Amino acid sequence: MTYAMYDSQLSPFAARCRMVIYAKGLDVAIKDMPGAIPPEEFVSLTPMHKVPTLTVGDAVIPESQVICEFLEREHPEPALTSSDNLVQAQIELACRICDLYVMGPLGQLFGQVNPQSRDDARVEALVGDLKKGLSWLDHYLGDGSYAIGNNMTLADCTIVPVLFFVLQLGPMLGHDDLLGDSAKVSNYFKAMQSDEHAQRVIGEMGTALKKWQQSQ
Numbered sequence: 001m002t003y004a005m006y007d008s009q010l011s012p013f014a015a016r017c018r019m020v021i022y023a024k025g026l027d028v029a030i031k032d033m034p035g036a037i038p039p040e041e042f043v044s045l046t047p048m049h050k051v052p053t054l055t056v057g058d059a060v061i062p063e064s065q066v067i068c069e070f071l072e073r074e075h076p077e078p079a080l081t082s083s084d085n086l087v088q089a090q091i092e093l094a095c096r097i098c099d100l101y102v103m104g105p106l107g108q109l110f111g112q113v114n115p116q117s118r119d120d121a122r123v124e125a126l127v128g129d130l131k132k133g134l135s136w137l138d139h140y141l142g143d144g145s146y147a148i149g150n151n152m153t154l155a156d157c158t159i160v161p162v163l164f165f166v167l168q169l170g171p172m173l174g175h176d177d178l179l180g181d182s183a184k185v186s187n188y189f190k191a192m193q194s195d196e197h198a199q200r201v202i203g204e205m206g207t208a209l210k211k212w213q214q215s216q
């Protein structure tokens, strides 16, 4: 199969898919947006107009979690899911907590980075929501060397890019303590620095963030 992925190096959703691609050693042409194709052409490819979007020959698959699960089914080795149904539920729960309760407030906080246009009351409310979501993630994180168990799973591919963002964004908003109530999550992210695939996406996101900051 011929794969291409419309990507943004800074997007935590796209980074999730790249981490899966790296962990599985897949041959995927990564096309950085904006620039990979004109916006009108991208809209005709997917009306959702979001990265990541995977193309598989002529087929188009948007949505990071759907892309990751598709790649997992097509390329089951190395496995990023569990054959134990209860463990698999924990993996899916960690991904869902990130998507529903962490990425929501985090994405809105990204819109509050500029101190000139910042709404401080809104920031405080969103920081409260974000900390709550992170404490829920903390509660359900496993005790092994990865998010759930002792091997990399889709949960790690989802959580690592999100935590990179949390830790970068906090100081920009005057909040260095976003993981203050989430010691397990904090220790987990420190431990993930020595995983080669996590390291790679963290490095890519760091470079993209610097570029973005210079452009502001």
Ligand SMILES: N[C@@H](CCC(=O)N[C@@H](CS)C(=O)NCC(=O)O)C(=O)O
Pocket (backbone or CB within 6 Å): 008, 011, 012, 013, 048, 049, 050, 051, 052, 062, 063, 064, 065
């Ligand atoms: N639920 C989507 C979210 C993707 C998303 O929001 N991507 C952002 C970049 S972080 C985007 O493409 N925004 C452009 C737009 O909405 O037009 C996923 O998991 O893939």
